[in-house]
Amino acid sequence: MDIKLEAIGHSYDGVRVMRDITLDIPDGRIVCIVGPSGCGKSTLLRFIGGLERPMEGRVVQMGEAPEGCLNPLTYIFQDFALLPWRSVAGNISLVLEDHGIKGAKAKAIIDDVLARTKLSDFAQALPKQLSGGMKQRVAIARALAVNPAVMLMDEPLSALDSQTRELLMDDLVSLWSRQPFTAVYVTHNLNEAVRLGHKIVVLSRRPGQIREVVEIDKPLDQRQFGDADLDEKQKYLWQLMREEARAADAELLNV
Amino acid sequence: MSDATLNTSRAAGTQGPDKQAAAMGETGKPVAFRGGGFAPRSPKWVGVAVFVVLIAIAEWGTRTGWISALTLPRPSDVLATFQELYQSGMLFKHLGPSLARLAVGALIGVSVGVSVGVLIGLFSYVRAGLVPLVAAIFPIPKIALLPLFVIWFGIGEGSKYALIAFGTFTPTVVATYGAVDNVDRTLIRMGQSFGLSWWSIVRKIVLPGAMPGILSGLRISLAIAIILLVAAEMLGAEYGIGAYILQAGSLYDLERLFAGVVILSVLGVVTSTVIGLIERRVLGWRT
Numbered sequence: 001m002d003i004k005l006e007a008i009g010h011s012y013d014g015v016r017v018m019r020d021i022t023l024d025i026p027d028g029r030i031v032c033i034v035g036p037s038g039c040g041k042s043t044l045l046r047f048i049g050g051l052e053r054p055m056e057g058r059v060v061q062m063g064e065a066p067e068g069c070l071n072p073l074t075y076i077f078q079d080f081a082l083l084p085w086r087s088v089a090g091n092i093s094l095v096l097e098d099h100g101i102k103g104a105k106a107k108a109i110i111d112d113v114l115a116r117t118k119l120s121d122f123a124q125a126l127p128k129q130l131s132g133g134m135k136q137r138v139a140i141a142r143a144l145a146v147n148p149a150v151m152l153m154d155e156p157l158s159a160l161d162s163q164t165r166e167l168l169m170d171d172l173v174s175l176w177s178r179q180p181f182t183a184v185y186v187t188h189n190l191n192e193a194v195r196l197g198h199k200i201v202v203l204s205r206r207p208g209q210i211r212e213v214v215e216i217d218k219p220l221d222q223r224q225f226g227d228a229d230l231d232e233k234q235k236y237l238w239q240l241m242r243e244e245a246r247a248a249d250a251e252l253l254n255v
Numbered sequence: 256m257s258d259a260t261l262n263t264s265r266a267a268g269t270q271g272p273d274k275q276a277a278a279m280g281e282t283g284k285p286v287a288f289r290g291g292g293f294a295p296r297s298p299k300w301v302g303v304a305v306f307v308v309l310i311a312i313a314e315w316g317t318r319t320g321w322i323s324a325l326t327l328p329r330p331s332d333v334l335a336t337f338q339e340l341y342q343s344g345m346l347f348k349h350l351g352p353s354l355a356r357l358a359v360g361a362l363i364g365v366s367v368g369v370s371v372g373v374l375i376g377l378f379s380y381v382r383a384g385l386v387p388l389v390a391a392i393f394p395i396p397k398i399a400l401l402p403l404f405v406i407w408f409g410i411g412e413g414s415k416y417a418l419i420a421f422g423t424f425t426p427t428v429v430a431t432y433g434a435v436d437n438v439d440r441t442l443i444r445m446g447q448s449f450g451l452s453w454w455s456i457v458r459k460i461v462l463p464g465a466m467p468g469i470l471s472g473l474r475i476s477l478a479i480a481i482i483l484l485v486a487a488e489m490l491g492a493e494y495g496i497g498a499y500i501l502q503a504g505s506l507y508d509l510e511r512l513f514a515g516v517v518i519l520s521v522l523g524v525v526t527s528t529v530i531g532l533i534e535r536r537v538l539g540w541r542t
Contacts, residue, residue: 070450073448083442084542126540
């Protein structure tokens, strides 16, 4: 299932935040969206998942979601968004209950996704007992449970410390290598973008527009921490963004 | 291990800072502690001790004549009155109807209050329409409405339930919609993004998320219910703690008055403890 963005534009209270964004999200690839703060990256992600409506243009889904897919467009949030009153297993069962999946069938799915995210021992733990990295792995497990066609990740690693971030990036890569998923990955961290993105979309500052789309052909599982060619790409991206980021930083926040 | 690294860093560094550090070491003083505090705990015995000390002072004062018997009844006399009340079986004759009124009235008031509060928290029109109304009702002394309730619901139990229900309703509504407003919006967005139905979001995300606020509102509502119990029993009640207190008051029988007041206080402590237990069970997930 592909996603197409057609000439998306948006303003908040008369302030134009986004202009003419046209983009293809091909099946089985990870598209990273980077840009200076306030360029509307997260807003764009909310448009793609249908949590907000753009004023201009539209988001189109090409083709049907594959069989067995409970929630085609599934988010992973920066602040994890786990229900603190439910255990790890309960948080995952939350998203299954509404699809009428209960009892043994739900347990099978929960056990499977917890095994894939290496959380099997923590099924009964409450979120308050987990570290940040584990919480985000629970959120990833929850997303996997509904078998998404497209994962929409809103700065999923930004709330974590840098070591945990490295580990989770490896986890994401191994998840993808085992079973490629489609993802839109919003981040302000260029290192994450070059490690995880097949396609990196650089947005300009407000009003957000596509400045450039950078493609990286190197397979995900061959990308390593500190690879020279990736560093090269990262430097190039930073050059694209540098002035924008500086200018964006000097603007008043009114969004 | 740490010694080794220290040595190498010393060897690598210049002599200057080392000498300075040594000179400081001679006259050094410990950094003054200025943290701590602002984290109250409640050691169990302190609360009891306060009661014991106050009662002891009252007992001592009335015995020595320092406090006259008209000002304050002697605690031991109050205790004797209480014993008499218990032995004659009148205690439960008064307590029974009072607890029933409290339970029925508070149950009605709290359940209607929570429902209305959730509706105000969720729907713009309900909020726009009812928030001013609740604000208008809140400051009315509900006691003043007792004659009206007697006309509407009769002199029997109806008017008593109504008064207590009405009195607990408003604080519950205010606490509930405040609590619903405070539910983390990202959790609600999460629910929507996973395609949960509206009803599921309310039941599984909004209500549990509002529970801490609702329970702390309940503490206030139930205290108000106990206050209103006395008022409700002003008219047409033969038995009841409130009736007992009012009767004693009009006769200036201070021992009985105080015996009744102590029962109300105990009732307050018991409800507060029960809510505390519920909080510990239901809100164990809080950090």
